[in-house]
Amino acid sequence: MRSIATHPHPVGWRGLDLLQLVLSALAVAAMTVSMWAALYYAPPASNLAGDEQLAQRIFYIHMGCNIGALAGFLMSVVGSIVYLVKRDLDWDRVSQAAIEVGLVCGMGTILTGMFWAKPTWNTYWTWDPRLTTSAITVLVYLAYLLFRNGIDNRHTRARFASIYALVAFLSVPLTFYSARIFRSIHPVVYGAENVDAQGGFSVGPTMTQALHINLIGFCILFSALLVLRWRQLRNEDAVAELREEIA
Amino acid sequence: MRKKTLSAEPPPLHSAQIDLAAHPIAMRLNGGVFAYLGKVAAVLLKDVRAELRGREIFSTMTAFSVLAVLIFGMAFDLRVPRAEMIAPGVLWVVVLFTGVLGLNRSFGAEVDRGTLPSLLLAPVDRSAIYFGKMLANLLFTLATALVILAVMFFVFDLNLFQPYNLAAMLLGVIGYVGVGTLFAALTANSRARETLLPILLLPVMVPVFVSGVALTASVLDGKAWEDLSQWFGILTAFDAIFIVVAYLLFDLVWEDG
Numbered sequence: 001m002r003s004i005a006t007h008p009h010p011v012g013w014r015g016l017d018l019l020q021l022v023l024s025a026l027a028v029a030a031m032t033v034s035m036w037a038a039l040y041y042a043p044p045a046s047n048l049a050g051d052e053q054l055a056q057r058i059f060y061i062h063m064g065c066n067i068g069a070l071a072g073f074l075m076s077v078v079g080s081i082v083y084l085v086k087r088d089l090d091w092d093r094v095s096q097a098a099i100e101v102g103l104v105c106g107m108g109t110i111l112t113g114m115f116w117a118k119p120t121w122n123t124y125w126t127w128d129p130r131l132t133t134s135a136i137t138v139l140v141y142l143a144y145l146l147f148r149n150g151i152d153n154r155h156t157r158a159r160f161a162s163i164y165a166l167v168a169f170l171s172v173p174l175t176f177y178s179a180r181i182f183r184s185i186h187p188v189v190y191g192a193e194n195v196d197a198q199g200g201f202s203v204g205p206t207m208t209q210a211l212h213i214n215l216i217g218f219c220i221l222f223s224a225l226l227v228l229r230w231r232q233l234r235n236e237d238a239v240a241e242l243r244e245e246i247a
Numbered sequence: 248m249r250k251k252t253l254s255a256e257p258p259p260l261h262s263a264q265i266d267l268a269a270h271p272i273a274m275r276l277n278g279g280v281f282a283y284l285g286k287v288a289a290v291l292l293k294d295v296r297a298e299l300r301g302r303e304i305f306s307t308m309t310a311f312s313v314l315a316v317l318i319f320g321m322a323f324d325l326r327v328p329r330a331e332m333i334a335p336g337v338l339w340v341v342v343l344f345t346g347v348l349g350l351n352r353s354f355g356a357e358v359d360r361g362t363l364p365s366l367l368l369a370p371v372d373r374s375a376i377y378f379g380k381m382l383a384n385l386l387f388t389l390a391t392a393l394v395i396l397a398v399m400f401f402v403f404d405l406n407l408f409q410p411y412n413l414a415a416m417l418l419g420v421i422g423y424v425g426v427g428t429l430f431a432a433l434t435a436n437s438r439a440r441e442t443l444l445p446i447l448l449l450p451v452m453v454p455v456f457v458s459g460v461a462l463t464a465s466v467l468d469g470k471a472w473e474d475l476s477q478w479f480g481i482l483t484a485f486d487a488i489f490i491v492v493a494y495l496l497f498d499l500v501w502e503d504g
Contacts, residue, residue: 084499132453136450136453139450140450140451143446143447143450146443146446147433147434147437147443147446147447150434150437150438150439150440150443151436151437151438152438156436159499159500159502160433160437160500163429163433163496163499163500164430164433164447166492166496167426167429167430167451167489167492167493167496168450168451170488170489170492171450171451171453171454171489174454174481174484174485174488175453175454175457177454177481178453178454178457178458178478178481179453179457181461181477181478
């Protein structure tokens with residue numbers, strides 16, 4: 001089996017440190033711009049009024065969190081497949097870091113969605129397919145983290161977690177389709193129109209710009225957090241290996 | 248002549264057998280489909296025989312399921328006017344929760360008795376072990392499901408022994424034990440396996456649960472095939488996808504087992 005510590009630890013600046021510093025600074029800037037775009041730059045939705053109009057601004061952050069969660073879960077699939085093929089623990093760490101960051105984004109999506117749903121749908125929660133799927137997906141990946149904790153051997157943990165991540169990811173589309181056959185009230189902003197949707201609105205050019213700024217902003221934030229967590233996990237493993245050498 | 252009858256020595260190895268030991272891949276495919284099915288049946292029969300002698304899994308599952316149906320019956324009795332309203336949910340919740348008990352014992356019993364290494368040393372492809380274990384779990388869970396249906400017949404006064412409902416239960420349970428056997432193998436060696444398996448398994452089972460509840464409800468409402476067909480489609484797709492995936496991934500579980 002490959003060694004856990006994949007590189008020696010020299011003192012001083014290395015490429016990854018620099019990348020991380022740049023990414024973190026970019027993320028701070030991007031989030032500032034994103035919040036400005038969502039809260040000031042974007043015009044209020046013209047067909048809504050009062051609380052509903054105010055709450056509509058959650059849309060930009062809601063979609064941003066959503067893209068972070070999507071990126072995280074897709075990234076975990078890539079990490080799991082590459083780990084199972086190459087057996088390089090770095091890819092298992094990619095998988096774990098992506099799922100942890102994706103989970104935070106996923107919970108952000110659900111929370112912002114709930115605060116938006118209260119003024120718009122007059123309830124925090126319904127069993128709409130998207131809501132159902134997002135809740136189940138978050139539970140699946142929470143189970144992934146719990147499962148990892150239960151396995152002591154580092155390589156077994158990586159292998160079992162990768163297998164679980166693959167199987168779990170495959171169930172998400174089926175969960176969505178099975179939930180969709182029930183009636184849905186979630187607005188579909190892009191793509192097909194949902195006749196039963198409530199709280200929908202059409203997107204003008206300035207709103208599209210604000211949305212794109214937020215999507216890019218959250219992608220940068222996601223990458224910064226991913227690299228940060230990935231390096232942290234790497235150091236954790238290196239410390240664990242050093243401890244084993246001493247003992 | 249006399250020496251021949253008393254001899255306990257194994258017959259000398261043929262050259263073909265020696266080749267097989269050196270080439271595990273040839274061993275897998277050797278003998279064709281029927282030899283493979285024979286190996287699957289051997290694992291299945293081993294589990295059934297162990298169950299007939301030990302009476303460990305089926306009795307526990309049955310006792311739990313009867314208890315669960317009675318508890319649901321009591322819990323909903325005062326507030327629910329018609330049993331049809333809750334029966335589909337009760338049926339599938341009890342099937343899913345009861346199934347976890349059997350799945351936990353499927354590999355858990357092997358680990359506890361120390362027989363898992365011997366099972367893995369058997370000269371068969373690992374996927375034969377998967378399918379054998381899966382069929383054994385399928386048998387135990389379906390038998391329990393029949394008991395659940397019978398108890399519900401008396402407690403809720405509902406006849407769920409209807410062809411479409413039985414077909415839905417068959418497809419649902421196939422998908423359930425298909426994924427469940429893989430996850431049971433994953434959790435068998437981890438700490439706290441009894442608690443971990445349901446947490447891993449139940450969120451993945453949502454499509455089966457939703458389709459199953461919808462199918463049973465439609466059957467109770469007396470709907471036609473057109474309303475049921477898409478749910479049967481989802482269940483069939485689930486079964487096909489996950490049994491193929493489990494078949495592909497099962498080998499990876501045992502690398503250092």
